[in-house]
Amino acid sequence: MLIRDLAPDQLGRVLRGPGITLETGPFATRLRLESPSLARSFAAAYAAYPITTSPSLYDFTVELTRARGRFGLPARRGAMQARIAGAAAFDPFPPAYAYPMLESAFNWCIATDLLRYITFHAAAVERGGRALVLTGPSGSGKSTLAAALSQSGWRLLSDELVLLRLGTPEIVANPRPISLKNQAIEIIAALAPDARFSPRYEGTIKGTISFLLPTPEAVAQAARGARPSMVVAPAFQAGAPCALEDLDKATGFTRLTENSVNYFSTLKPGFETLVRLTDECRFHALTYGDLREAVELLTRLHDAGAAGNAAA
Amino acid sequence: MGSDQDLSWRQWDGDYVVFNPASGDTHVLDIATGEVLMRLAAGPASIEEIADRLAAFLDVDKDSGLAEAATEMVRKLDELGLIEPATPC
Numbered sequence: 001m002l003i004r005d006l007a008p009d010q011l012g013r014v015l016r017g018p019g020i021t022l023e024t025g026p027f028a029t030r031l032r033l034e035s036p037s038l039a040r041s042f043a044a045a046y047a048a049y050p051i052t053t054s055p056s057l058y059d060f061t062v063e064l065t066r067a068r069g070r071f072g073l074p075a076r077r078g079a080m081q082a083r084i085a086g087a088a089a090f091d092p093f094p095p096a097y098a099y100p101m102l103e104s105a106f107n108w109c110i111a112t113d114l115l116r117y118i119t120f121h122a123a124a125v126e127r128g129g130r131a132l133v134l135t136g137p138s139g140s141g142k143s144t145l146a147a148a149l150s151q152s153g154w155r156l157l158s159d160e161l162v163l164l165r166l167g168t169p170e171i172v173a174n175p176r177p178i179s180l181k182n183q184a185i186e187i188i189a190a191l192a193p194d195a196r197f198s199p200r201y202e203g204t205i206k207g208t209i210s211f212l213l214p215t216p217e218a219v220a221q222a223a224r225g226a227r228p229s230m231v232v233a234p235a236f237q238a239g240a241p242c243a244l245e246d247l248d249k250a251t252g253f254t255r256l257t258e259n260s261v262n263y264f265s266t267l268k269p270g271f272e273t274l275v276r277l278t279d280e281c282r283f284h285a286l287t288y289g290d291l292r293e294a295v296e297l298l299t300r301l302h303d304a305g306a307a308g309n310a311a312a
Numbered sequence: 313m314g315s316d317q318d319l320s321w322r323q324w325d326g327d328y329v330v331f332n333p334a335s336g337d338t339h340v341l342d343i344a345t346g347e348v349l350m351r352l353a354a355g356p357a358s359i360e361e362i363a364d365r366l367a368a369f370l371d372v373d374k375d376s377g378l379a380e381a382a383t384e385m386v387r388k389l390d391e392l393g394l395i396e397p398a399t400p401c
Contacts, residue, residue, distance in 0.1 A: 249324035250329055254329075268320060272320060
């Protein structure tokens with residue numbers, strides 16, 4: 001069953017009551033949402049995702065409920081609280097930011113699930129069966145670039161957190177809405193007029209946020225991961241021409257460990273998995289000022305590499 | 313000096329990456345230091361023997377500079393916890 005198969009009233013009731021189990025890629029999340037407006041935002045963003053309403057096995061539990069103040073009374077001004085595995089997570093927040101906080105709660109669950117994956121602060125997209133990983137610090141433009149690629153012939157595997165299955169250098173697909181900030185929202189809307197977005201959330205600590213919804217194809221193919229063939233560290237610089245620099249493998253390997261949330265907990269299996277990934281990948285640093293140009297360059301490079309591999 | 317730890321490593325181009333299970337640390341070593349570690353992973357060796365290996369690897373004549381370099385590399389590997397002094401039999 002998909003979210004959209006439930007009538008809005010029915011979905012709202014179930015979310016306020018026993019909750020649903022939402023499937024995103026390899027994860028099943030038991031979810032309870034008390035706020036009707038949050039339930040509507042969630043339903044709009046996740047319409048094509050599979051759920052079960054009956055009791056089922058799940059990896060995480062996430063609840064967004066009315067915050068409680070002193071003596072267990074409801075908090076003032078309708079503040080809300082996220083709870084993960086039953087415990088309060090993050091500070092209480094205004095109801096207007098409930099949907100972005102729900103996405104943060106999902107990310108938190110995945111980032112702290114340390115046992116099965118090496119998790120990177122990165123984005124990943126796939127084309128022709130092989131993945132491109134975009135790594136780098138916040139603000140380097142990787143989400144914007146992943147969003148643009150996901151609307152230009154590439155399939156979104158995941159944004160914000162990239163999961164590499166321990167033991168095999170395969171990236172697990174976990175396509176969820178991409179968080180875009182400030183000018184990036186307009187840039188992607190102009191690049192892909194048919195793209196679908198969440199409402200805009202203004203005045204957050206990161207400025208204005210809107211979530212680009214993954215394409216239906218990306219959601220439908222969430223069971224299919226991909227092995228990476230290229231890792232790129234992008235750096236957006238206004239007005240800069242597109243410039244690509246090769247990185248040697250040891251540098252690429254080190255950058256990946258630096259961008260991992262949990263590499264140092266994965267020990268030898270993590271080292272060996274990352275070595276295999278590094279063996280199979282080319283590493284580049286990309287400076288770009290024009291998004292369309294960057295998309296074209298990466299697509300050309302990826303397709304040429306795929307053609308080279310096919311010929312070899 | 314010797315290394316009896318169960319190290320894992322990979323060499324790419326001019327660098328080695330090495331995982332030390334005893335500490336959980338991953339190190340990046342230049343190729344010459346990596347060669348010294350490989351020599352010590354094969355069995356204990358004196359500075360003299362390590363300098364021989366370096367001379368052969370770098371394809372240069374052995375001189376006092378090479379022994380000094382070998383000493384410095386061994387000191388660095390010891391500091392990283394990748395090798396330890398061997399006990400004479």
